[in-house]
Amino acid sequence: MIMKLLIMMYTVCARLEMSGIQNICETPFSINKNILINHNGPLNPLRTYIMHKSSYMYNKRMFSQEINTDYSLKKSAKSTDNEHFYIYTRNPENDKAYKCSGIGRRYTPNYLYYYHKTMIYMFPCENNNLSIEPCRNDSFTRFLRAHCNQVDSLYLLAALLLLSEGIDVPIAIEKNIHSGERILLKFDFDEFSFIDLPLWLESIVSKEADQQMHDASSVAEDIDLYIRQENIMHEVERMMVYQKEAEEIVQFFKSLCIEPFLSDLERCREPETQKNFNLGYFLDSPGFLIQSYIFEYIDNVEQYKLFLDSVHTLLQKLLYYMETKPSEQQKNLIKKIIDYYFIDKNGLYRNMRRNHIIDICNLKYKIDRSSILPFTSIEMVPSYTRVPENEYNPESIEDFVQDEALQYSDHVETMLLNLFTCLTYNPETNLCSTEHMHGASTALIEFFNKYSVPTESASQEKHRDWCRVVSRLNNPNIRYVRESRTELCGGLENILYVIYELFGENINIRAAIKNITSISYNEESESEIIKSIKRLFLNILNHLAGNHQIGIKSSALEYLLAVGQTFDVFGSIALSFKADNREESIGLDIHPKYSKFSLVSEFSDYSEDARNELMQTIRNYSFMESYIGRIIWSYSKNNIKRLKKKTPKQNQNALNTMLDRNVLNKIFLWGRIDSLEYKASIVRYFFINRGKIRKLHTDNQLLRIIRNIIGSVSLDDLAERKY
Incomplete structure (x- = not known):
């Protein structure tokens, strides 16, 4: 054992x-x-x-x-x-x-x-x-x-x-x-x-x-x-x-x-x-x-x-x-x-003085109940891993370890897993279910029966089970990297073909996909084809989502040559999910080498119950002199500051406190530096308030942090460069 x-x-x-x-x-x-x-x-x-x-x-x-x-x-x-x-x-x-x-x-x-x-x-x-x-x-x-x-x-x-x-x-x-x-x-x-x-x-x-x-x-x-x-x-x-x-x-x-x-x-x-x-x-x-x-x-x-x-x-x-x-x-x-x-x-x-576990469990439960999506922070979103190409026997020790050449990174598969987790999620019950998805395949139904409770990460077993759902599908139009028909290729059309197979008994979905994807590509019609595929993708998502109304917030898509000398749509697309007068957004990056699911909007629409629990946690841990007490207090405090619009990206005074050249690590304690808005506010504030950049030595510590923040932005995107 x-x-x-x-x-x-x-x-x-x-x-x-x-x-x-x-x-x-x-x-x-x-x-x-x-x-x-x-x-x-x-x-x-x-x-x-x-x-x-x-x-x-x-x-x-x-x-x-x-x-x-x-x-x-x-x-x-x-x-x-x-x-x-x-x-x-x-x-x-x-x-x-x-x-x-x-x-x-x-x-x-x-x-x-x-x-x-x-x-x-x-x-x-x-x-x-x-x-x-x-x-x-x-x-x-x-x-x-x-x-x-x-x-x-x-x-x-x-x-x-x-x-x-x-x-x-x-x-x-x-x-x-x-x-x-x-x-x-x-x-x-x-x-x-x-x-x-x-x-x-x-x-x-x-x-x-x-x-x-x-x-x-x-x-x-x-x-x-x-x-x-x-x-x-x-x-x-x-x-x-x-x-x-x-x-x-x-x-x-x-x-x-x-x-x-x-x-x-x-x-x-x-x-x-x-x-x-x-x-x-x-x-x-x-x-x-x-x-x-x-x-x-x-x-x-x-x-x-x-x-x-x-x-x-x-x-x-x-x-x-x-x-x-x-x-x-x-x-x-x-x-x-x-x-x-x-x-x-x-x-x-x-x-x-406190039972830390009970306190955090109570807080997590109330925050999770506030969200209309199964992910309340980017840290909860499962990321890709390496999975075995071949089927394995859980009872066999040898089958757990496979040659590295027989493993692959499940980028596209994980993006689809996260997307379907959102589509199946019911915010009223905090569970995932395919009951509202007419014509879903047996494999899809069984998967969400097994994994009905959203988790903060995906186990290796969950990754493998999901890859079985979307691998070796019986449709020659679906492109896989490997001859064993594992490791999905990127591309929006390829994703649509996967959905086509996952809903084999849904005539409406299959007909809609077939009508659009059968259109022949030529340069003159590229713009119209992309619009048609976007519209089709949105309609299918709304058809599959039983608890949300989905819209496209933005997109940057191109029709390019893909694996197998066929054309496909690549780029990024941001989707809004609405339910109960609340809205949250996700992003799909679909590229040849990898695909990625992300949270576009930072979840902050906490219920009154969740806000009260946060405030109570802050009071309970205010004077606790222990390391775990300080990290719990700081975590709760950062959440409250975000709700009150007092985080560094929302408040100049907070930026002044955070960008301390004598205490450089302080900038890393105020929450995840991820959004374009946050990064831009830090860079602008530094340029305006921290002296003439030309006089700063390249070894300047704060300048080096700013350089790394700039380097994390998609600088090939004109809109992001201008932000």
Whole structure:
């Protein structure tokens, strides 16, 4: 059973739900039935849940001044003397750490450089989403998943967590071994190795594929490169690849136990007062980094409990190990950490003024009941993952792990999953149902019967089940990337054909789609065809939506050559959903390489009950001097400020407070920096109020944050450039 749970981690992509967090916090784990995790300590996943909802890691990873973000804006070959077109690219996976000037710095010169380098390794963030999904064959997440059938991978995460506390865990990179370089963790008094993981992994490498797809000078060229890459997908070879990222991550965390980084560790400890919290130094903490990673990596209760067992066992071994060493400081630190991480179950609420879990569950319930869509924040929207190409048997251990060449990223599938979750959602019951969808396929009905309750993320099982619904559909017009008819191609027409097959018994939908998609393409009729397809898409969505009235707010679509030498519609489209005199909006980005679902409007139409609960939470946590108390209070306070139009993007006074050149991390604590409006207000305020830009040195810390914010905007879009 333990082996199967470990193997399931191979394709983890989701995060723990609130029900799972409550289970973890209130149930003794397997090693000692009298021990629970300390609700105020780092093992409480509620802390990282709130930090995730507050977008601390997203903001820090995407905009930190210590990161050189990789983006470019090039003139397109389509440009003429009278009209200019540009190609914008943003590749977070290619970001690099930046060595800022040491003048007036809080930390030793190299600490922040290696900290942010490690952050980029752990959160490559492909396609601009906060993500640990691997995009290279030597990525840290791939390394962990390759060893998922060993408990060593959990002990590695446990070791990194304890190293972030300054505990000198005897983990090492062994290079003088007959079998090659390995990560080892064993104690002198014991033959047993807690960690013994080889740093060479077999990898699938393309022989010819052009990895510089983003250098295309037009959308059409981009599609052409995509087609050429997919056509040579099978021209690959196997080779051993050294896992450099895993080695460097271990070395960074190991360096925290000695000077000079040991002193840096003390400078970014978890704050317990609001004054210290507002300084944002904890965002530079390796504890914040590894805790955020673990929250993304472990997606279910049983796996998390195995991780807790690993932490507890390792701490007990370390305590015994240190009895043979002269360091009293380390022994005292280990004892302190044990008391901080764990608590006797009889004393769970003895020293707690509030039950954090109950408070957040109540707040979440009332906020969710206010929305007409199943997603109340962008953090709740499931993002793509990698799924196996072939069918798998859940009872077979071997079938959980498939060759990486037999996996694919389910971009289009996940966008459709999120769209159908909205179409099936009933805000009155807070459930998803296909009852109102006449002629829906059996597979579609069964899927939403199984997943009727909206979740804050999608498990690997949910991704796989959904991919079964939309894969291998019996319609030759549906384009798939793979010969096995898996991995949907992008394109609005292709999506319409998928809907056509999902509603095989709905004559009206099938007839409407057939009439429009059968029109032959020519350049003269391009504009009319796009209008017809948009109108058809909107009519079908309204036909399928039993609880909403849907409209098109905006669109930017083009008819371009797609995979298979056929034409399709690509671009972006924003849709409004209306119900009960309320309106919320979503966005669909449909491109050759990927497709993406997003929330256009920030949900703020809270019910009176939800507003009152927010205010009560603020009052309850106002004077609580603990780290978890401060993050709960700040999360609630930011929500109230947004409702009262007092957030930085709504209020100049807030911007003045936020853009503090002496406290740079403060800008990352005010909520997710995502909307165009928010980014534009920050940039404008900086240019107007922070002196003459030409006199600022390129190493200016605040200017570097502004540069990264500008680089995150779709600069090829004229409307966004002018905003």
